[in-house]
Amino acid sequence: MTTSAYLHHQRLWHKLDLLCRLGLGLAPIAAEVCAVLRALVGADAAALFWLDEEGLPEGFHHEDSPPSVRNLFLNEFHLFTGPGETNILALARPEGPRVGRLLSPDAAHYRSNSHNLLMRPNGHHYTLDLRVEVPGPSGRLVTRAVAAVFRGQSTGFGNGFSAAEACTMERACASLQRAFRLQGGPSSESVHSATGHVLFEASTLRPLSADAQALQLLQAAHIRGLGLYGASATALPADLLSLLGLLPGQSRLMTVPQGLLDLRTRPLHSGSQPTAASTTHWLLTLQLQRPRQIDVVRRVVDLPLTPLQREIAVLAGLGHARSDSLALAGVSNAALKKHLSAILEVASASNWDELGRNLRA
Incomplete structure (x- = not known):
């Protein structure tokens, strides 16, 4: 490795560690983390899945999935949960090696929906995976993330990735574990960027219309049951508020890839005196907030x-x-x-x- 390549790799390692030490969790920094892992290993693409404190899937970021694959994964998740499926729950189980469980998959893997409906359409033939475990509330280790890098079929390695590259993923685990510890600095400022709106009928809470920005924000949030890539406002599910974990009048801040999604609902009334009876519609406002800490790290590393x-x-x-x-x-x-x-x-x-x-x- 040349001196410039070595320094570049050292800068990437430091960026990964600084991002994970911000205390934001993995969702807001997922895009940056995937880019760093891909560059460090020298892979074609990377993905990151994060789980809650109980070890249940919470969200994901994949660098290069086509819209059709993302829709299938989000809307038909049951296709990838049966016996023999190499899904995130299977990779999250605390068994076997922490790195490289998919380096030499068995024949069942190549017959699975996970391989044929997800990996092959993405152009992925080889996978190098990493299980990230941290102590849970009870003190036992709980898987909080699964990271993966991918390559296509044309590769010089028999199983797609070398032992040295597996060691690189193993080294990344220490930084990724830090993302689940509260080490953030005093700054909690965010850059407010995209804002969208969805209009709901008051009595049924069915979505009536949504602007283009709202659709983009909902797509990028990667919420299970809400695969909307290429969809129009008429394709919004009738239980959209429920899928977002909201009731009329509620607000919440949801961690999503790229940052935090601020969700706020408010009533729209007929007449001059706002009452419960005069509520004709509910308006959902979605605003993406990107924590400034991420930009600080990016600028410093440069x-x-x-x-x-x-x-x-x-x-x-x-x-x-x-x-x-x-x-x-x-x-x-x-x-x-x-x-x-x-x-x-x-x-x-x-x-x-x-x-x-x-x-x-």
Whole structure:
């Protein structure tokens, strides 16, 4: 490996660790994590599935699935849960090796729906999988994520991936485990981006119409039973509010790939005096919020800094006080002054506060 390739890989490892230490969980950082894993292993694509504290599937991000495959997975999940199916629940079981259970699959795998309806249409022939376990509420290990990287059939390796690449995935596990520990900094700011709306009839709560942005947000949320890729507003399910975990008048913040989805419902009334009887419709507003911490990490990793200097710069970007960074970065005051001088020059900032503002901008 050349020096530049080595430095690039080290930067990728540091980016993975910094992202997972934000304390956001895996959903908001899923796209970045998949891109890093794919680059580190040298795969064609990557996917990430996260599970709740009980070990039940909660969400996923797949880099290159066509819309038809995503719809099938979300709307017909039962096709992939039968005996012999290599589904996420099977890969999440605490049995067998933590890495590479699909490196040498048996003949049943190639006859399964999981392979023929999901993997083959994606162009995937080889899979390198990783089970991520953390201590659960009772102290026992619980699988909280399954990560996978994929390759097509044309490869120089007999089973698609080498032992060295399996070791790379194994190394990533330590960082991914940190995503489920609360280590986030004081900054909780989010960039509010896309906003969409869905209109519901008051008495039946059936969706009547939705704008294009709402459809895109619902598609990207990857909610089971809600595969809407290529669909129109007329295809919205009658129990949409239930699938979103909402009742009229409720709001919730849902972690989704790319960030947080803010869901809010409010009544629309007829007449000048709003009463329960005058409620004619309910309006659901969906707004995607991207945590600024993710952008801070991305910007810091792009700067020509040493690993320690990146750690210091991220602290500024996350809103930590300069005085707190001594203990958090584990450096002396003299060392901090030296490293901060180099960071400020590279980041075109004059002081700690300006550095933080620039990284959060």
